[in-house]
């Protein structure tokens with residue numbers, strides 16, 4: 001089918017086949033992809049609102065046994081600079097988040113064999129006891145799968161226990177590209193195959209939780225595999241309706257084992273636009289200014305995005321790969337308004353919470369994002385001694401703490 | 404195919420036909436918030452001039468005060484640019500001589516027109532003498548002229564033309580948004596500019612506070628292509644604006660990439676060289692990369708584009 005007839009199909013609101021979508025992706029001029037995506041965005045969000053959330057992206061541990069080849073963040077078990085954040089550190093981060101109007105933690109981390117399911121339950125319970133209204137958007141599907149394997153409980157049981165402990169919603173991380181050929185090449189098939197990632201999300205949605213869906217593109221996948229990824233998400237969304245939003249970001253090569261070059265800004269905008277076109281059952285598409293920088297991040301609003309993501313306060317994973325972009329609430333709002341939209345704060349469910357907060361109360365400007373831990377801080381949280389370790393180094397650490 | 408406002412469609416139709424725009428057309432272009440429509444019209448305009456070619460130049464900057472060119476000369480250099488403000492014509496000439504002595508066949512460029520006017524006491528005659536001396540010393544091109552500083556440019560262009568030198572580009576100093584539009588329109592009224600200058604750099608090389616946004620930058624690039632029809636190229640600065648913005652700007656009217664470094668950090672092989680990176684970005688934006696030198700002469704086309 002020609003690009004023109006595929007474009008007409010899109011404008012008529014018809015669904016595209018995978019073949020149509022690939023043809024459009026490969027052959028359509030960037031401006032046409034943008035116009036199609038922008039038309040769909042305007043239909044779904046006719047009031048011209050662009051939302052954002054004030055939250056904090058905390059990585060509770062960088063110790064990970066998965067060793068994905070595209071990851072610059074993880075440290076192997078026993079590494080000197082491996083860390084686990086303590087409950088008190090996390091409480092302090094929540095206090096700081098609340099002080100700038102934040103409403104949730106986005107809590108994700110490595111697959112640390114020395115953190116059992118009970119540690120998470122206790123942590124979530126403690127957070128909810130102190131901050132009953134504060135939301136926990138936590139643990140991507142591969143982390144949930146890791147906990148299922150570690151605890152020997154099925155995923156639905158793990159999800160249910162965490163839900164009881166205080167989990168509010170699940171981030172869509174770890175999807176990378178939902179094609180097993182790609183996952184094998186990225187050395188991330190063992191953390192979750194494509195089917196496993198989707199089945200964890202199915203369990204999450206069945207438990208009544210909402211989640212986001214993500215895509216990390218630009219590593220080793222082919223264009224048809226990017227398209228396949230979108231269709232796998234669209235199919236699950238047809239089935240469960242549990243995804244609130246889609247977020248794409250480009251693979252960040254610096255400091256990774258895989259190396260290579262980053263996808264370009266135009267690649268990003270084309271991919272974002274295609275996602276908006278294919279994912280006709282997703283209401284919200286986020287801009288990834290953290291990987292693209294503020295300028296291309298803002299331009300995402302012309303290529304299908306209706307959400308500027310998070311005023312992050314803290315970020316560790318993308319920074320580990322060398323990208324350091326910071327936008328505080330005032331800067332995000334300035335970019336939204338400059339692009340001709342109306343900025344609104346939201347929560348994870350995309351309920352509008354209100355107008356920009358910095359306009360009604362004094363919030364200090366922020367020019368850089370915090371990190372999980374200061375470099376060189378090797379503190380081991382006291383509460384870890386309450387949980388059995390599985391790794392040799394973890395056991396040695398616990399024995400040392402107990403002596 | 405995709406709906407765009409009727410009035411705007413009429414203006415973009417005029418641009419496509421080569422019909423001159425009237426005041427109302429210009430107001431519509433300048434006032435639209437439809438960045439995609441503006442960008443598409445600018446892209447059409449740039450394709451009529453340059454088809455799918457995007458040129459780039461790899462530049463080795465040499466500070467005026469040292470005039471030291473590293474040896475061996477980086478083999479990717481397509482231009483050696485003397486940077487900094489000269490204190491006198493003699494200082495400028497001596498820096499150019501020192502650089503030219505080591506430049507081989509690579510064109511040596513340098514200075515802003517305003518700085519050269521400054522050291523010539525703002526007298527046309529003395530400027531002409533200074534330009535002639537610089538040309539004789541081996542200068543190929545005056546790097547740039549800041550548009551805001553050109554109050555009565557036509558006589559200056561004439562002096563430049565007579566000297567046999569050309570101007571690398573006309574740059575907007577710090578004008579963004581609404582203040583940039585009258586400047587772009589002024590450039591379009593300069594009859595003789597095309598005889599001495601090949602490109603306009605519409606994005607300021609100095610980041611204002613607060614910084615510009617992606618929207619405002621792309622809008623400025625697109626408007627430059629649509630409003631300035633007497634200069635061939637619209638230029639973006641790879642180093643100053645970064646690969647992502649520079650690349651996206653190519654889709655809304657820019658056709659030339661300046662300031663691609665000629666040297667790069669140790670440890671990054673040829674595949675990660677600036678040349679490969681800029682080429683990859685140009686191709687990913689749907690264009691064909693053409694390497695040029697500081698005199699806008701085509702050196703080669705890594706992707707096989709026909710020579711101009």
Ligand code: SF4
Pocket residue numbers: 064065066067068071072073074109110111142188191
């Ligand atoms: S991406 Fe996640 S699972 Fe993979 S190595 Fe990094 S921290 Fe571990």
